[in-house]
Every structure is written in structure tokens, then in C-alpha cells.
Amino acid sequence: MSAPIRVGTRASLLATTQSGHVADMIRARLGREVELVEVRTDGDRTQASGIPLAESGGVGVFVAALRDALLAGEVDVAVHSLKDIPTYPTPGITLAAVPAREDPRDVVVARDGLTLGELPVGSRVGTGSPRRVAQLHALGLGLDLAGVRGNVDTRIGKVRSGEYDAVVLARAGLARIGRLDEVTEVLDPLQVLPAPGQGALAIECRSDDPLLAGLVALEDPATRAAVDAERAVLATLEGGCTAPIGALAEVVEGEDGEELWVRAVALSPDGALSVRMSASGSPTDAVGVGTRLGGEMLADGAGDLDQHDQQDQPQLEPEQVRNA
Numbered sequence: 001m002s003a004p005i006r007v008g009t010r011a012s013l014l015a016t017t018q019s020g021h022v023a024d025m026i027r028a029r030l031g032r033e034v035e036l037v038e039v040r041t042d043g044d045r046t047q048a049s050g051i052p053l054a055e056s057g058g059v060g061v062f063v064a065a066l067r068d069a070l071l072a073g074e075v076d077v078a079v080h081s082l083k084d085i086p087t088y089p090t091p092g093i094t095l096a097a098v099p100a101r102e103d104p105r106d107v108v109v110a111r112d113g114l115t116l117g118e119l120p121v122g123s124r125v126g127t128g129s130p131r132r133v134a135q136l137h138a139l140g141l142g143l144d145l146a147g148v149r150g151n152v153d154t155r156i157g158k159v160r161s162g163e164y165d166a167v168v169l170a171r172a173g174l175a176r177i178g179r180l181d182e183v184t185e186v187l188d189p190l191q192v193l194p195a196p197g198q199g200a201l202a203i204e205c206r207s208d209d210p211l212l213a214g215l216v217a218l219e220d221p222a223t224r225a226a227v228d229a230e231r232a233v234l235a236t237l238e239g240g241c242t243a244p245i246g247a248l249a250e251v252v253e254g255e256d257g258e259e260l261w262v263r264a265v266a267l268s269p270d271g272a273l274s275v276r277m278s279a280s281g282s283p284t285d286a287v288g289v290g291t292r293l294g295g296e297m298l299a300d301g302a303g304d305l306d307q308h309d310q311q312d313q314p315q316l317e318p319e320q321v322r323n324a
């Protein structure tokens, strides 16, 4: 009998649910014993002490702590939300598998079952993500966008308590913790494009671990192609701008077999200006399709968007990831 595979997880409900899901897949498809190992981070300690974290401010910390535990041999597998990990590779660590993704769209949880369009002008809508802020401003609804802190559960609670009229979240997070019944509107990607990789999980292991070959069984090739393309758009745009970015790709059945479609947007922080484009190609060339699309967006002025910022912005934490 080989030793159980140790899957590292953060303590939050979303994290333990995601890691538990991956543990179940490993048991079912690899037939191996799995043990969940909680990895505490400075971020978790900060939350435990009552000092709230920004929406994505702690993300770098959480990803880093799990990767440290992986490299130190304390765990064998690290599970992250794919949208929270950087586009550049980490020495010694391999993205072993990307399982089938959840619905990647953003959703609204509003008071009284309202949609964004039904909220009165001046309604207080909570999101700290610059990507969401810019795209919500661009809808022109006159919403009062304000940063919101805490985990998914806490943020929903702030609508219940009346502190916010609505919050905007990833549908995937709510689906994973069984709170989809809270959703009052699913945002159409034509209006609000999700973060690159949203709704997908990243399963990492040490690059020299023989386990790598087995973990590949958890991979969903269509999801991998989609997120590869989305992250290639992001990586290309990161080279030339700091504007918030949304991207969504999908593998669809075309006339000559499978086709990969990618849509992407880069916006000025106030949402007043944007560069929006799409592209298609072969799923086997996902990185190429995304890279070319990002390049076209830069050629069309995506690199100049960050200079434009006229409106009052909600105070965002300086360490926030702009595409969170």
C-alpha cells in the first residue's frame, strides 16, 4: 500500500470544498487514498484575528503558502482557484491538471431578488475587483460601487444585513458552497466578462513527482484549452498595460471539428474606455490564439487605457489583483 496522497488546502469553506472535490476525483480515478492537510496562511490568521482581507488582497499570500508547503514536501498536491494564480510559471511546480470548469460567469446577489437594472440609481453595490468595478461602471446604471471584504459567505451576509444593496461574485464560488439560491441575476458575458480562468481549478504538484503522470487523469482538455487561451490574453496584455481585463474562451463544435472561441476586454479603471475583441482558432493552438488576440488588443490601444480615469473610484486596496 502506498502512502495517502496529501492534498493541501486553506481553511475557508470554499477552499476545503474545492480540495475535497479534487480529493474525491483522485480517489475515484486514481484509486488512491487521500488525506486533506490544512495549510494555514498569514492571511487566514489575519482573518481569524478579525482584521478583514480585501476581496483578492490575500490571494497572493494564499497561493504562496500552499506552494511553499508543496515545495517543502508537507503536501503532495495543491488546489487553487485557477484565476488566483499568476500567469508565469513557478520553478519546481507544475500545473498537473485543470478539471472541467464550473459556469465561469459573474452573478449578482441583491436585496429583494433584484437585478442590477432594477436597483435604484445610487444603490450601494459591493465589489473590490477592478475588473468588476470597470465593467459595472460601463453599464451606466449610476451604481455606487464600493469595496467589500471577507469570504463569499460574509459578503452575502452584508446584503442580508442591509450594508449593501447587492454584491457581485463568481457564480462558481457560490455553486461550490451550495449557495446558488442566493443568486438574483447571472451577468451576461456580453456585458461583464469573467476573470481569465474563473470557475476553473488548478491542481499543482512538484514537477519531479511521479504523481504528475497520474494527476493528468483529472484533466478536462476543453477547459484546459479555454483557460490557456484566456491566460495567454492576460499574459500578453500584462506585458503592455495594467488595465483590468476580462476574458472568456469556449471550445465549441464547428463545421470542421472543435473550435476555440475567445472574447476579451481591457478597460480603463472607470470603465469609460475599453478595447473589446474576439478571436477563434484550434483548441490545439490555445496559447497562440490568446497571445495573438492580446497582441491585437495592445495594437488597438489597450496599453493606453490605464491613463484614463476621470470618475471617483472606490478605494481599492493597493495589493489587489486587478483582474481578480
Ligand SMILES: NCc1[nH]cc(CCC(=O)O)c1CC(=O)O
Pocket (backbone or CB within 6 Å): 055, 056, 081, 082, 083, 084, 152, 168, 169, 170, 171, 172, 173, 197, 198, 199, 200, 201, 324
Ligand atoms: N477573488 C477571490 C475568488 N477566487 C475564486 C473565487 C470563486 C471561484 C472561482 O472563480 O473559481 C473567488 C470569489 C469571487 O470572485 O467571487
